[in-house]
Amino acid sequence: MKNLHGDAKDFLMCCGSSKFAAEMAKSAPFSSLSQAVEASRTIWWNEVDVPGWLEAFTAHPRIGDLEALKKGAPSAHWSKVEQSVAVETANVTVMRELSEWNQKYEEKFGFRYLICASGKSSAEILANLQNRFSSRPIEELQVAAGEQQKITEIRLGKLFADRDSFSQTTANQRLGQVLGHIGSSVEESKVSLPSHLSVPNQISPTRPPITTHVLDVSRGKPGAGIPVTLELWNVPSKGGESRGWISIGSSVTDADGRSGPLMAPSSNVMAGRYKLTFGTATYFQNSNSSDDTNGTTQCFYPYVSVVFEIKPAQVSQHFHVPVLLSPFSYTTYRGS
Template structure:
């Protein structure tokens, strides 16, 4: 866990220096947590660009092969892409990478683990239409994903492949709460941490907490292949991936919707309040949930990369014929 070792995980000298100062780390969770805080809060844009420049251009096959042969951290990260690429796809990748770098001024960066060459090419074409500030944020997010994969490999080697570390290697580190399936590396519970997203419900018609309301949290996931996981998915763009769910208590507060952490994966989130049963039970003596005007309320909000270290409290103010929200503290 030297500065040189961390530089192999991320090409930013500031990042590597800060990680070395904070190390050694007793677990992968602690290392990933520190890497996220440093990357988003300590490393500036010039450091991001320095890290981007350390990557080979996807599509420059010879450069990739040379780098993979000599650097253990890179080996396998783009293996699926290389094995699935045909000559036409490789030439398209090289051509689009040149276009991308000409437009944005840095190489196209994507966490290629498990992605085919056609998936990478499709992502490259889609992201080419973005604004420069959006692509800078996208690239920074992809770099953090790659960094976490390499940290897992680094600590696996340092720990002589201990089971605790090896178990992390199959995770996709960028998504909250298990690859958004239920537990992100580096976001394990700690006494001084709380879930990055919290909520409560206030019944403004009664001036009382809204208790017993089912609440669910989802993260918007861009499609890399056809098909979504939910019936309401827009399959041409992406789908909402479940993160967590709970029920409001007697104070109207929801239980944890995600794992406690100091870091929140940037992206679009949706909190759904399933209000039908509550409104039917509390207002007007209704027993038929079908007669409720608002059977559920949805709040969609976006977390920017620069806000990844912030806390988001998103309450719901509810009445039988109206609801509103705000960002609380």
């Protein structure tokens, strides 16, 4: 198995903390990408202090800062690739709002807004920035540090892909599929890579981070055929104008009362307020026509909406939000 080498300058491109880069160089060479990633986690969370974290944050160009992306910093090319989807999906209004919210964020927290931008649109990033703005400084510092570690792991994969003589295009495509969304809200793909570039402890998510099912307690059976929608609350813009709910996905419950996927499978979910809406009137109308009730069972709630909040510290958890339903009442809880 080939050893993976790197000096402090190489590791500084992966993470802008000089302490991190120096400690990684001391730990090199690595027998695999897995070993390098594990070392990076240990160093980042146990040996790099808060000033080192802030140094790393500052090394990144601000999200949406096109001029900074054009500059010739050693990692500028990687930043440009990582923000490519955001740049391609942006318009003048979104770019202006990103700039305004970046400024507000830095004024509140004292450090640069950071997100693992790979695969994320400008609208997704703006919504994430706005949602995180309400966090407490100590919570936000931890979240930003976690985003930096995601970026570091992606870049370690790219660094060692280059060392293994992959073409830059092939390396970006193949490693992007496996590493590009580590811990992000984008579905991961299974790709065959050389053994020394294996990803440590990464299992592709098999379910969305938010799921639900319905049980009709009046009939003692699953609530099948119920329309379900999932929405995310978009925080007010700088002028204070509310934008309301943003649709994420919709489905219909199956024979077991479980909804189909309302969002892509992922190990993480964006912090914020979510709303599940169930089309109960449609369900009871269809049930009355199929049951021997002569249509006498009425529905008091034409629909049921369940609003819940996911905190920044909970973004790696799974949220199962079931509903126990009858024509005149409903109950909800957080399941597992």
